[in-house]
Amino acid sequence: MSTATSEVAAPYAQALLSIAKSKDSVDETSQIASDFLALIKESEGLSDFLTNPIANADAKKGVINQVLGDETNAQMRNFLLLLVDKDRIYLVEPILKQFQSQVRELKQTVLAEVISAVELSDEQRETVRQKVQRITQAKAVDLETSVDPDLIGGVIIQIGSQVLDASLRGQLRRISLQLGV
Structure with a gap:
């Protein structure tokens, strides 16, 4: 914007x-x-x-x-x-x-944008919500989810400017950087 x-x-x-x-x-x-x-x-x-x-x-x-x-x-x-x-x-x-x-x-809630390789189940959403709540110490967490099959597996969670990349694609990229490929 x-x-x-x-x-x-x-x-x-x-x-x-x-x-x-x-x-x-x-x-x-x-x-x-x-x-x-x-x-x-x-x-x-x-x-x-x-x-x-x-x-x-x-x-x-x-x-x-x-x-x-x-x-x-x-x-x-x-x-x-x-x-x-x-x-x-x-x-x-x-x-x-x-x-x-x-x-x-107003409600001391954070927005977590979650990108996953496949649609998350309700149980997985709740797990992500709890993890984000622990990290941010917020009273509540709103999730905005989207699917990106290119991730292969795992999730990317963005909270404000903080990005947590737990995707398989991200892990492979980090390994290739370490190997200098």
């Missing part, structure tokens, strides 16, 4: 957090933000539509209402509709990511 994008996204993320705190719905709003981010990541069409400056604002609002459904809390729906009105919906991803980051800070 560029500095300019970050500077524009920050006040919106802070505003969403303030609203969620005032309505005592930080956890619920954070979950909806998470689900919405996952949907944007999975659906390139949705992301392209929301970021398209030519697309009609009413159409964007209709899609947001349809995607969120009737059960979604009013604060998140109104917030996303406000982003459309202010021509800032193209920043929805950086805004919601920054919001998630602020929620983690």
